[in-house]
Amino acid sequence: MIEFHPTDDSLARLAAGTLEAGPTIVVRTHVDGCERCRNAVGRLEAVGGALLNAIEPVAMQADAYALLEARLDRPAPATKAVAPARAVPANGPIELPAALEGLEIGRWRWLAPGVRRSRVTIPGAPDADLVMYRIGPNRRLPHHGHAGSEYTQVLSGSFFDETGHYRPGDLVEADGDVDHQPRVGPEGECICLAAVEGRMLPNGFFGRMMRPFV
Template sequence: MIKHHPSDETLFRHASGTLEPGPRIVVAVHAGGCPVCAGRIGEFEAFGGSLLQEIEPEEMETGALDRAMAMIEADSSGRRKTAPAPRLARADVGIRLPEALEGCGIGPWRWIGPGVRWSRVTLAGDVDANVMLLKVAAGRRLPEHTHVGSEYTHVLKGAFSDARGRYGPGDLDEADDDVQHQPIVDDDGECICIAAVEGQTKLRGLFGRLIQPLFG
């Protein structure tokens, strides 16, 4: 059972297209398996559509439609055929990935510390977005950290806990700059998450400083 969801503000920003690409893909992964949040996004999209219908239309300039149609026709007749965008490389990370990640590049697991590995997720529309998969061994503690902005972490497998509660498969942890925490993975199995930051994660301790560049 999913117990932790994105805030309504985040779901509204997702629906309106104002959420940054990294957090947006993490929320999309969550909504793909959470009917409650998928429904809320649909409600916000419908609300935005109703607002557009209420906006008073602007009168078009004389001949504006003819000029627009002429430009479309000229573009269609002179357009060069282009090759489709190359498919981003996808490594086998050992789990079935959510449908929302279809079309994303998936890097191989890389060691960053005892019991901790990461895989870079590359977005087709924004290759600079800082999105990653994290795989943490059973019982392992992640570095204590806080945030400048917000951190979005969706659990794909296993579970972790911090002072605020326990997060299992399907849960999304949205942590803002008021949160300072140290996630601890359950003892009965590894935990795999997809994570993105809107802002910056501030890691503490020696290990945290060593891997800080991965988190921006």
């Protein structure tokens, strides 16, 4: 049961193609697995299409072409029966969400004890800050704040902090006011896909918590 969803604003920006490249992949991953958000985006896209002929054209977002390419590279939902792509991390392969099809998945790199990170490169948007994290069970992470909006989708395992307990399928959208001290649940490692909006930052949701360690 998915409990945490992207904000209405993020869904609207996804439908309009104005969400940045990294957050687009994270929110799309959520939407692909969430019927409620899939329906919402479908309605928004229908409304947007109906309005297209009625409004003046506006300047496209700088990475709109990359977003379009990323979308074109993605298989339609109906083709989900195709075997999922696989990354090969040290602890064995994991299933990747369909939204990552066609993207370049980097090697898993050690970031801190029990924490590894893999950078995901989006063709046409090399500066997008899109990463996957895998973090061992029960790992508690230091308090941190952050500057821009961050989108974190739980792929497996879970983590929790003062704001909630996040499980597979949940998307955490946090602005700069939120102060986290996440801890991974005891049931196993947690794998997340995360992106930061705005200029490229050295780390993402989990990564910036690691600054004292790196």
